[in-house]
Amino acid sequence: MIIILKADSSESDAQEILNRIEQSGLKPLHMPGVERTVIGALGDERVLQALHLENHPQVDLIKPVLTKYKLVSREIYPQDTVINLGDTPVGSDQFTLMGGPCAIESEDQLLETARYVKAAGASVLRGGAFKPRTSPYSFQGLGVEGLKIMQSVGKEVGLDTITELMDIKDLDDVANYTSAIQIGARNMQNYSLLKAVGETNKPVLLKRGLSATIEELLLAAEYIVATGNPNVMICERGIRTFETATRNTLDLNAVAFIKEKSHLPVIVDPSHGTGVRTLVAPMAKAAVACGADGLIIECHREPKESVSDAAQALSPSDFSELVQQLAPFIHASGRKLELQ
Numbered sequence: 001m002i003i004i005l006k007a008d009s010s011e012s013d014a015q016e017i018l019n020r021i022e023q024s025g026l027k028p029l030h031m032p033g034v035e036r037t038v039i040g041a042l043g044d045e046r047v048l049q050a051l052h053l054e055n056h057p058q059v060d061l062i063k064p065v066l067t068k069y070k071l072v073s074r075e076i077y078p079q080d081t082v083i084n085l086g087d088t089p090v091g092s093d094q095f096t097l098m099g100g101p102c103a104i105e106s107e108d109q110l111l112e113t114a115r116y117v118k119a120a121g122a123s124v125l126r127g128g129a130f131k132p133r134t135s136p137y138s139f140q141g142l143g144v145e146g147l148k149i150m151q152s153v154g155k156e157v158g159l160d161t162i163t164e165l166m167d168i169k170d171l172d173d174v175a176n177y178t179s180a181i182q183i184g185a186r187n188m189q190n191y192s193l194l195k196a197v198g199e200t201n202k203p204v205l206l207k208r209g210l211s212a213t214i215e216e217l218l219l220a221a222e223y224i225v226a227t228g229n230p231n232v233m234i235c236e237r238g239i240r241t242f243e244t245a246t247r248n249t250l251d252l253n254a255v256a257f258i259k260e261k262s263h264l265p266v267i268v269d270p271s272h273g274t275g276v277r278t279l280v281a282p283m284a285k286a287a288v289a290c291g292a293d294g295l296i297i298e299c300h301r302e303p304k305e306s307v308s309d310a311a312q313a314l315s316p317s318d319f320s321e322l323v324q325q326l327a328p329f330i331h332a333s334g335r336k337l338e339l340q
Contacts, residue, residue: 001048002063002076003039009058014039017059020051029076040065040076067261069218071225072232077263083231085203086160086179088123090233091265095335096294098162098267099319100126102309103139104146107153112301114157116316121323121337124179125150125159126296130166131308132186139307144170147177154179162205162296168196175202185209185237185272188220198227205267205296207235214254218262233265234258235296236287238273247275247312250283255290265293271312277303280314281322288329297322 005014014030014037021028021041026048029040041048045064053059067073082091090096099117104110104127114125129146131139142149147163154161160179165171166187174181180203187193188209197204204224208217221232236255238248250273258266268287270280284295300306303313314322330337 098124098296120320194223198224237269271298
């Protein structure tokens with residue numbers, strides 16, 4: 001339920017209602033605004049109805065929250081959420097570029113990549129230290145050594161960092177060495193992992209599962225927020241469909257839909273969404289037009305030498321050219337890209 005207080009209500013009025021909600025066993029949410037104070041109550045709505053808050057002199061309106069994903073819904077938080085990923089704001093009028101290799105292969109490889117993605121305009125360095133691979137014989141990542149390389153390179157070049165967490169046992173290391181945690185597509189519905197990152201305050205990039213519906217994606221985000229971590233970014237990275245011409249089908253419908261229904265920032269991954277290097281730029285431009293808050297793009301100093309996802313990795317010149325082409329699209333969408 002959402003309880004909207006009258007314009008002349010005081011902080012003590014809000015606190016009185018919050019206390020009554022909490023004492024009834026429901027979860028209270030306090031959302032003071034410029035013009036109105038909004039209070040949320042999560043739990044059994046029959047209990048809330050028994051409180052008869054509509055009789056309180058400072059209550060203007062009580063509305064049910066109709067969506068299943070209540071905390072990430074715009075019904076409760078109408079305004080855009082802005083998440084500070086280290087020094088990088090994500091959301092609202094900001095547009096955020098994340099770039100880097102699929103996997104961290106060596107310090108030299110990551111450092112060279114970091115320098116050119118920053119020079120092109122990225123503010124966040126991506127790179128996998130723990131790699132989920134379809135084949136057990138494929139490169140699995142450098143593990144903690146990769147995390148240390150990422151931290152060192154990020155500090156030297158001046159970029160925030162993000163990498164994927166696959167296992168709860170690695171949570172402390174990933175949280176300590178990077179600016180943000182990525183939950184990959186294969187773990188979108190690993191609810192134990194979602195609850196674990198929910199117990200941190202670290203920004204989380206939640207990627208859509210290969211066959212997940214939008215509702216399932218938003219409910220996965222709800223797990224993290226409901227556990228206590230409000231710093232969640234949604235990532236559309238393509239889904240598996242009957243179409244096999246591209247690696248996945250980038251669902252840009254989802255971007256516009258989520259922006260309408262949720263206050264969380266939405267990042268688009270055109271690299272995994274297509275799996276085809278030449279399609280990354282057109283899908284990146286389309287993502288900006290659909291309202292995405294940022295892009296996460298795979299790039300490698302020498303794509304043909306990449307140990308993973310070589311077919312979708314951009315070269316340094318490709319990445320730089322893409323950012324230059326994106327600039328007018330970002331400006332036209334009313335957003336700004338803060339170059340480092």
